[in-house]
Every structure is written in structure tokens, then in C-alpha cells.
Amino acid sequence: MSTIIVASDTSSVRREILSVLDGGDLDLIEATSGPEVLSLAHELDEVDLVIADLQMSAMGAIAICLELRLEASYDALDQIPVLMLLDRRPDVFQAKRAGADGWIVKPLDAIRIRRATAALLEGGRFEDLSFQPAPVLAGDA
Numbered sequence: 001m002s003t004i005i006v007a008s009d010t011s012s013v014r015r016e017i018l019s020v021l022d023g024g025d026l027d028l029i030e031a032t033s034g035p036e037v038l039s040l041a042h043e044l045d046e047v048d049l050v051i052a053d054l055q056m057s058a059m060g061a062i063a064i065c066l067e068l069r070l071e072a073s074y075d076a077l078d079q080i081p082v083l084m085l086l087d088r089r090p091d092v093f094q095a096k097r098a099g100a101d102g103w104i105v106k107p108l109d110a111i112r113i114r115r116a117t118a119a120l121l122e123g124g125r126f127e128d129l130s131f132q133p134a135p136v137l138a139g140d141a
Contacts, residue, residue, distance in 0.1 A: 002121050005040055007031040007064065008053035013085065013108075019052055020110045021117060041052065041077055046082020049120050051083045054091055065098040081120040083109060089131045101125030 003027065005016045009032050011119065018028050029044075031037045033056060041047050052061035059067075061084040071077040081101040086092065088105065095103040103115050105128050114124035 001025050001027050002048040003029065003046060004051060004117070005026045005029050005037055005047055005050045005054065006051045007034070007037045007061075008085070009033060009056040009058070010053065013053055016102075016108055017061050019111060020113045033057070034064045034067070037064050038071075041068065041080060046078070047080050049081050049083060049117065051085065051117070052089060053075045054087050054094075061100070062094055063078075065095075065100050069099045075138045083116050083120055083126065086128075092127075102128075104128045105131045 004026055004042045006014050006023065006028055008014045014030050015100070021022070021028055024069040029040060031040060033052060035058060037050055037052065052064045057081045061082070065082040065084065068080050068082060069075065072079045079132050084095045084100045085108065086095060086103050102125055104112050104116055112128060112130065119126040130140065
């Protein structure tokens, strides 16, 4: 069984993630703030994934990811994959800089949530390309 912390201060976002992932071999734990995520990461035996909303009133996904990476760097915690729920495509830059293992650009949908979760639980990455601009090639009219 994999343990996943789902963090958002918006109940509808948490409910959407939980409803998509419910029913599998997952232990889903809700958190409403970044400090709560960090506390749970220390209290629980093992956390396999953190899914965090970019903007939360108390410590959003960027700060959560940076703190988890910092604590892992000095062995205070094991490395925990982080899936960020981004508000817009330009936020991808921040997710990459913070060391996120994956991200989804809102609006959320069940397929991307499941794919991203599965990829990160298997030790991979997930980069949401659904809102990536089409490349413009030289000479295109």
C-alpha cells in the first residue's frame, strides 16, 4: 500500500484528487497547509508521494517541495516525490526549479491525475504537456 498526502487549502481540489484516486491500494491522507504536510511527513512511517496545490495560504507547493528536498539532503527525511498542481503553464518554470518530480496544469482531469500518480509511485516523472504551446518552426507561414 502506498501512502499519499494530498495538500490543498481548497476542499474541492482535495475532493477531486481523492475521488479520482480512491478505491485503489492507496492510503490517502488530506492536508490543508504546508506545515501540516511537513508534520505528516515526519510522523508517518513512510510517505510515497505528496500531491500539493501551488497556492495555499500557508506554504504552497513550491515551499513544500523545497523544504522536503532540504530535509532529504541532510537525511532528516527520505526523498519524497512531489506532484504539483499548477495554476498556469508559466508556473512550470518554478516547479522545475523547486525540484518537483511532476506537475499537472489545471484544470485537473482524472486521466492526468492517475497517470501522474502512477508514474511517480513507480519512481518516474510526469510533465504535463497538455498546455504546452505548439512549436513554431523557421519558415512557417
